[in-house]
Amino acid sequence: MKRAVFLDRDGTITKSDGYFSSYEKIELLGNLSGAIKLLNRDFLVIIITNQPVVARGMCTEEDVRKTHGKIIKDLEKQGARIDGVYFCPHHPEHHDDVPEHARKYRVQCKCRKPETELIEQAVEDFGIDVRNSFFIGDSTRDIKTAKNAGCTSILVRTGLAGNDKKYDVEPDYTCNDILEASKLVNELINVRAVLLAGGKGERLRPLTLNTPKPLLEIAGKSILEHQMDALKRSGINKIVLCASYLSDKIKDRFGDGSRFSVSIEYPEEPEMLGSGGAVKNAKAFLDDASYLIIINGDSMVDGKFDFRELVKFHVNASAFATLLVRETDHPLDSDVLRIDENGRILEFIGRGQEECKIANSGMTVCSPKLLDCIPDGNCNIEKDVLFKLIEKKDLYGFKMPNSWFKRDIGTLERLESVRKYFD
Ligand SMILES: [Mg+2]
Ligand SMILES: [Zn+2]
Known part of the structure; x- marks a missing residue:
């Protein structure tokens, strides 16, 4: 069974957390490819992200897929490999100003973090030993997701840096950024x-x-x-x-x-x-x-x-x-x-x-x-x-x-x- 490092997207691999409707609005962290290369040898690297931009009607699922394709290419050019990306396009709340075409995404789903359906799907697709895998993220939502899934959680101090305070959870580890987190992960398995x-x-x-x-x-x-x-x-x-x-x-x-x-x-x-x-x-x-x-x-x-x-x-x-x-x-x-x-x-x-x-x-x-x-x-x-x-x-x-x-x-x-x- 393979081990994985699951990565949150916004605020963890990007400079800030926010609603990014296209690739052009995203700025990847400077040391990202170096961090991912450290993980590539022993781990699958899989992005798990909530993208309620779709439920807001700001872009389509297809747009999100294109964005991820470009992120993967970008990193590939620098020798870093992303093995998979899974995203949730939903949002549980109904608002009157949601455009007609996005209303079908306003549902209570099982894939929006801290629910674990996206991780479960990745586990099934790749045959992952989830107990000995890691989740790196910038929000308490990510830490809660890791706990729900049973993997080790690492909070990074980029993006929201855990200040969203949505969930009352303690991360297993805290690191300054994804590069430090990747180094720690390699130590923890050695x-x-x-x-x-x-x-x-x-x-x-x-x-x-x-x-x-x-x-x-x-x-x-x-x-x-x-x-x-x-x-x-x-x-x-x-x-x-x-x-x-x-x-x-x-x-x-x-x-x-x-x-x-x-x-x-x-x-x-x-x-x-x-x-x-x-x-x-x-x-x-x-x-x-x-x-x-x-x-x-x-x-x-x-x-x-x-x-x-x-x-x-x-x-x-x-x-x-x-x-x-x-x-x-x-x-x-x-x-x-x-x-x-x-x-x-x-x-x-x-x-x-x-x-x-x-x-x-x-x-x-x-x-x-x-x-x-x-x-x-x-x-x-x-x-x-x-x-x-x-x-x-x-x-x-x-x-x-x-x-x-x-x-x-x-x-x-x-x-x-x-x-x-x-x-
Ligand atoms: Mg985030
Ligand atoms: Zn969902």
């Missing part, structure tokens, strides 16, 4: 997952004598496969698997990942390096990623897990690294943290304290630059690397929604309780 599957699982013996911990099964699937399913749902299919103990068993099971619709690479681990050392050892596979998500191989996650939310928090906080944290009702035996109202982590407290109810959950999103902070040799990614960022005020915590399930299965007792939960 996420690599680092699965730490090297542990010996000593507390799970005898189950782990011949089976590495991440291959233990819950509800008919290994824990690693549950993790891969959740990653795929979030559009992340590039995985670096750090295996050490019984690593051949893991490689035999997953291979290059193609059977699971992901791509998996395995750094060679000459010795047990601990979680920090394993990540540093994988550097050659991670340098060109925009973001890394580091996941412990003994974390069971369910299908509701949405890594896009975690990345969104991280990007919008401009954080260096962000831990997944959760509210706990048993703080005494959880690694609790003190956190401020913006999600910045102020202090790592550890166990045995009841006042703080925010606990570390053992999953991190970060910049690949974090690798430069990891000391050589065997070390722990949390204690020796991440928690050291707290002093520099560079570590944030994203509070996991209650609907997500995540639990580590490090002991026989925990494994049993997680298995029961999924039974």
